[in-house]
Amino acid sequence: MNYCSFFVAGTAALWLASTGAYATGVVPETSVVIVEQDDGEGAINVQNTDAFPVLLLTRLIDIPDDPETLLIVTPPAARVEPGKTQRVRFIMTSKEPLKTERLKRVTFDGVPPQKKGKSEVRTTVRQNLPVIIRPAGLERDLAPWKQLTWKVNDNSLTVNNPSPYVVRLGQGVQTLPDKTRWILPNAYVLPGQTLTVTPEGGKTMGVAQQVRISPATTWGYTVDTYDQTLSR
Known part of the structure; x- marks a missing residue:
């Protein structure tokens, strides 16, 4: 010490x-x-x-x-x-x-x-x-969560962050219109990180077209939930 x-x-x-x-x-x-x-x-x-x-x-x-x-x-x-x-x-x-x-x-x-x-x-x-x-010279992005990519496959949900920004968001997300709930391991997705989760409670997901998240801005401002189209 x-x-x-x-x-x-x-x-x-x-x-x-x-x-x-x-x-x-x-x-x-x-x-x-x-x-x-x-x-x-x-x-x-x-x-x-x-x-x-x-x-x-x-x-x-x-x-x-x-x-x-x-x-x-x-x-x-x-x-x-x-x-x-x-x-x-x-x-x-x-x-x-x-x-x-x-x-x-x-x-x-x-x-x-x-x-x-x-x-x-x-x-x-x-x-x-x-x-x-x-980083020095990095442009400000007021909505970095829009750069996340989400996809579903075989009862799993995968999110990837291809951007240079840390994306902060609530751990609980929901796919729509099936309303299946998913829990991310952390309240953030780091640059270059890919996370894959299964439905909360071991349930089987229904038909999903979008994912709804509750993001937070880099500077801590509160924003509305955000719906993004899923890829497959």
């Missing part, structure tokens, strides 16, 4: 030493973190909305499909006073030009101080956000 990890873990343990519990938390300003390779970094503001100071702990997480370390976060731990905001930076460590968007995740924990003489702990509410790293 390096010094930084030891400091974060040790400080959190000291602040949490007690018994009993009730909840608290911190609030990021957006629902996704964007890091532009052109800039070499990205940032997000995290506010302490509580009436007491908290220790803001920030941790980057590699997804199983992409374990390569591309970022560091600073500061990994910071005291944030009531009502105040802490800016957290995500700095690129790789100088190699990226060819596609990359996906990581980040967690924010607001750890409250122990109350002296009180046998209680204020537990944290963890915020878990996606982090999208965008």
Whole structure:
């Protein structure tokens, strides 16, 4: 364990030493973190909305499909006073030009101080956000899910992402008009990735012509469901 990890873990343990519990938390300003390779970094503001100071702990997480370390976060731990905001930076460590968007995740924990003489702990509410790293010069696509290709074959549904964009969407999708439900393994389809699933509950699909998905934009905006024609 390096010094930084030891400091974060040790400080959190000291602040949490007690018994009993009730909840608290911190609030990021957006629902996704964007890091532009052109800039070499990205940032997000995290506010302490509580009436007491908290220790803001920030941790980057590699997804199983992409374990390569591309970022560091600073500061990994910071005291944030009531009502105040802490800016957290995500700095690129790789100088190699990226060819596609990359996906990581980040967690924010607001750890409250122990109350002296009180046998209680204020537990944290963890915020878990996606982090999208965008290659230098890559054009913005406000609807990257339209580039997905979907097909059905032998009671299976396959989705492929031929684009350079990370596509985020709800794991539950539905084929139409048979209304068969399918569950994707993740809430994203990475660039170049192909996923194949079978109907939820082991059912047999009916006649399907379209697939209905619930996508999310790169920048976290809510959009309507989207219907796309299936290929075979």
